[in-house]
Structure formats: C-alpha cells, structure tokens
Amino acid sequence: MAQKWIEKTEGIVRADFAYWVGKYMDKFYDGLEKQKIVGNKCPSCNKVYVPPRKVCGDCAATIPLDGEWLDLGTKGTLLNFTATRYSVSERRKKKSEKTTIIGLIQVDGSDTAVIYPILDAQEQDMKIGMKLDVVWNKKQQGTPNDIKGFKVAGGA
Numbered sequence: 777m778a779q780k781w782i783e784k785t786e787g788i789v790r791a792d793f794a795y796w797v798g799k800y801m802d803k804f805y806d807g808l809e810k811q812k813i814v815g816n817k818c819p820s821c822n823k824v825y826v827p828p829r830k831v832c833g834d835c836a837a838t839i840p841l842d843g844e845w846l847d848l849g850t851k852g853t854l855l856n857f858t859a860t861r862y863s864v865s866e867r868r869k870k871k872s873e874k875t876t877i878i879g880l881i882q883v884d885g886s887d888t889a890v891i892y893p894i895l896d897a898q899e900q901d902m903k904i905g906m907k908l909d910v911v912w913n914k915k916q917q918g919t920p921n922d923i924k925g926f927k928v929a930g931g932a
C-alpha cells in the first residue's frame with residue numbers, strides 16, 4: 777500500500793537578494809551616497825540624463841562611461857504630480873487616511889525626470905513648475921532611498 781504525504785503551508789516567503797545595477801547606475805548611487813545627484817550627458821545631442829543612461833533615448837548614441845558626468849545640485853522643478861491615499865511600494869496595504877503627493881521632478885540641469893514624494897505638502901498648494909529642494913534621508917546607503925523626497929523650495 778502506497779502512502780501519500782501531502783503538506784500544505786500558506787504564508788509569505790522572504791527572499792533577500794542582491795544584484796549589480798551596472799556601471800552607470802553604480803556611479804549614480806555612489807553620488808547619492810555623497811548626497812549628490814549626478815547625471816550623464818549625451819556626446820551627440822547634449823541631452824542630460826538623471827538617472828544616467830548608456831544609450832541616448834533621443835538619438836541612440838552610446839554615452840561613454842568615461843564621458844561627461846555632471847553634478848547637478850539638489851534643486852528641481854515640478855513637472856507633474858498626483859495625490860494618492862494608496863501606498864506606491866506596498867500594494868497589499870489598504871487605503872490610508874493620509875494623502876501622499878508623488879511628483880515628477882526635473883532635476884535642474886537635466887532633461888529627464890525622477891519620481892519622488894513631495895514631503896509636507898498639500899495637494900491644493902501644488903503648482904506645475906514650482907521649485908523644489910531635495911530632502912536626504914538621514915543615513916546614506918547608495919540606493920534610491922537616499923533621497924527621502926523633495927520639498928517645496930523655501931518651505932518648512
């Protein structure tokens with residue numbers, strides 16, 4: 777007589793992992809670790825990328841790793857935004873009482889945009905084109921989370 781063992785378990789498996797982001801993003805994250813936002817410039821059409829890219833999205837030229845890198849400072853312009861009561865990174869979470877403003881931000885001196893929360897801001901006060909300052913997290917680790925978000929320039 778054959779025995780058949782069946783075991784069923786439900787739960788969440790946590791699987792930590794690490795992967796290499798490549799030489800271009802490595803340089804970008806090294807910059808964040810020093811509280812600098814760096815971008816790279818296309819040698820053909822002069823478009824400045826933040827985050828940096830290896831191939832220009834406009835003219836398809838290869839941007840050399842040892843090409844022109846720019847320290848762009850920590851200011852930007854709000855290109856667009858949305859207000860949400862749902863978490864961006866944790867899809868299982870339920871709707872919260874707190875509204876989060878997520879901005880599409882063009883770092884000054886770049887031709888692209890990054891997406892970060894706009895901190896301590898009210899939806900009704902947001903205006904496309906307003907100036908923003910980066911807010912760094914307390915501990916820099918060379919990750920996208922080194923930037924906590926942006927705040928309205930001149931704001932509290």
Ligand SMILES: [Zn+2]
Nearest residue numbers: 818821832835
């Ligand atoms: Zn180009």
